[in-house]
Amino acid sequence: MTAPFEWTPDARELADLELLLSGAYHPLTGFMGPADAHSVDEHGTLADGTPWPAPVTLALPGDHPAAPGDRITLRDPEGAPLAVLTVTERSGGLAAGPVEALGAPEHGPFARLRRTPAEVREELAGREVLAVTMRGPLDDLTEIEATAGELGAAVLLLPLAFGEGGPAVVRAALRARDRLTEGTGGAGGTVKGVSVAVVPLAPREDHAVDLELRERVAEAYGAAEHLAGPEPVTLPGPPHRRGLVVFFTGLSGSGKSTVARGLRDALLERGSRTVTYLDGDVVRHLLSAGLGFSREDRDLNIRRIGFVAAEAARHGGLAICAPIAPYAATRDEVRAMVEAVGADFLLVHVATPLAECERRDRKGLYAKARAGLIPEFTGISAPYEEPDDADLVVDTTAVTVEQAVRTVLDPLVQGGWVR
Ligand SMILES: Nc1ncnc2c1ncn2[C@@H]1O[C@H](COP(=O)(O)OS(=O)(=O)O)[C@@H](OP(=O)(O)O)[C@H]1O
Numbered sequence: 001m002t003a004p005f006e007w008t009p010d011a012r013e014l015a016d017l018e019l020l021l022s023g024a025y026h027p028l029t030g031f032m033g034p035a036d037a038h039s040v041d042e043h044g045t046l047a048d049g050t051p052w053p054a055p056v057t058l059a060l061p062g063d064h065p066a067a068p069g070d071r072i073t074l075r076d077p078e079g080a081p082l083a084v085l086t087v088t089e090r091s092g093g094l095a096a097g098p099v100e101a102l103g104a105p106e107h108g109p110f111a112r113l114r115r116t117p118a119e120v121r122e123e124l125a126g127r128e129v130l131a132v133t134m135r136g137p138l139d140d141l142t143e144i145e146a147t148a149g150e151l152g153a154a155v156l157l158l159p160l161a162f163g164e165g166g167p168a169v170v171r172a173a174l175r176a177r178d179r180l181t182e183g184t185g186g187a188g189g190t191v192k193g194v195s196v197a198v199v200p201l202a203p204r205e206d207h208a209v210d211l212e213l214r215e216r217v218a219e220a221y222g223a224a225e226h227l228a229g230p231e232p233v234t235l236p237g238p239p240h241r242r243g244l245v246v247f248f249t250g251l252s253g254s255g256k257s258t259v260a261r262g263l264r265d266a267l268l269e270r271g272s273r274t275v276t277y278l279d280g281d282v283v284r285h286l287l288s289a290g291l292g293f294s295r296e297d298r299d300l301n302i303r304r305i306g307f308v309a310a311e312a313a314r315h316g317g318l319a320i321c322a323p324i325a326p327y328a329a330t331r332d333e334v335r336a337m338v339e340a341v342g343a344d345f346l347l348v349h350v351a352t353p354l355a356e357c358e359r360r361d362r363k364g365l366y367a368k369a370r371a372g373l374i375p376e377f378t379g380i381s382a383p384y385e386e387p388d389d390a391d392l393v394v395d396t397t398a399v400t401v402e403q404a405v406r407t408v409l410d411p412l413v414q415g416g417w418v419r
């Protein structure tokens, strides 16, 4: 049964939720509150002394109405109900409490291999188990074959599939399983019994903590021994093949659209990359039709632009966008969305001062805003938070359009994004 309150946790929290529900985080049965999270960080134990290596928490914004005693339905980003959280504590921006499953996750790549510890323990009952947790390919299987041979153990490969690279780790585990069963692993032996279970364990920043958590998960899966696979070597593709979002921000009339269009045209003339240009007017007429200029509407507008740009970049495309995007936190969100798909994000601050934008007043909007006819006008009656993280800054006051375009194009060429 679903609960009256709802929440969609972020990707890391959803991964933790799945492990809480599957029993892979045994003995944890729910999200921690600040006291447990702090104790885990400081002492490696929960507040009651139970050993546990890493915080497992759920952030809930302060204005979410759920209070202790309430039940919250936790949904995936597509809206499917996954679990109910019974809130026992709300403080420090966290919601703590036990979770109960509402249904097994049915889809996602390799969903059939997302087996619970109980299922795997049953399959391997009565056998010694050597678990191998992996985040990247296992090229050398010698140690695994030798250790399994010594122990007379079955091998349980646990690909830690989280994020974009998840399916690739599972494919690597399936390749390793085939080599181990065929005896082509390197040590010459054939391992008797190789199982694979996909575990959505998000990496922890602290390597020692990450390893301990992997150890705990391996234990939950019934392993007597645990080997941690090598850390993945991530070789990002060459920049000219990587996705890129060039995101212009600046006041109305600063020159964002003019420079963005000039950049688009220059890129099309060179012909080395496909370009998605998210024109401000087109965005406001189609993608964000009906939105106004309140903070909420602007944020939604920017998130939508970021979403589309990130989708283009996910496939190696180059997207250019040029909204005002006055809020730093929202620009940060877009940067994170783009980087999460393995693409690069370049923030270009078109830093033409307000006085010059107002002098140009191309559309007569500043005059209207000054006369009080347009409420919440950026720079006049609504804020513009100057970026302190811009990758490039262009002031168009005293340069030609061509010069301004070159200020952006040249670094793209120098950085190897454009040939
Ligand atoms: N209140 C208010 N504040 C700022 N701008 C206003 C406003 N009302 C209308 N306009 C016109 O809308 C254009 C800005 O839209 P954006 O989508 O770029 O804005 S935002 O990023 O969502 O803040 C902006 O166009 P540009 O001049 O191209 O920037 C304005 O012409």
Ligand SMILES: Nc1ncnc2c1ncn2[C@@H]1O[C@H](COP(=O)(O)OP(=O)(O)O)[C@@H](O)[C@H]1O
Pocket: 250, 251, 252, 253, 254, 255, 256, 257, 258, 259, 322, 360, 362, 396, 397, 399, 400, 401, 402, 404
């Ligand atoms: N170096 C320059 N770069 C860009 N725009 C310039 C430059 N010099 C003058 N301008 C003028 O400034 C205005 C900028 O308008 P626009 O590009 O629509 O700004 P925004 O998209 O930021 O609202 C245009 O009229 C443009 O011709």
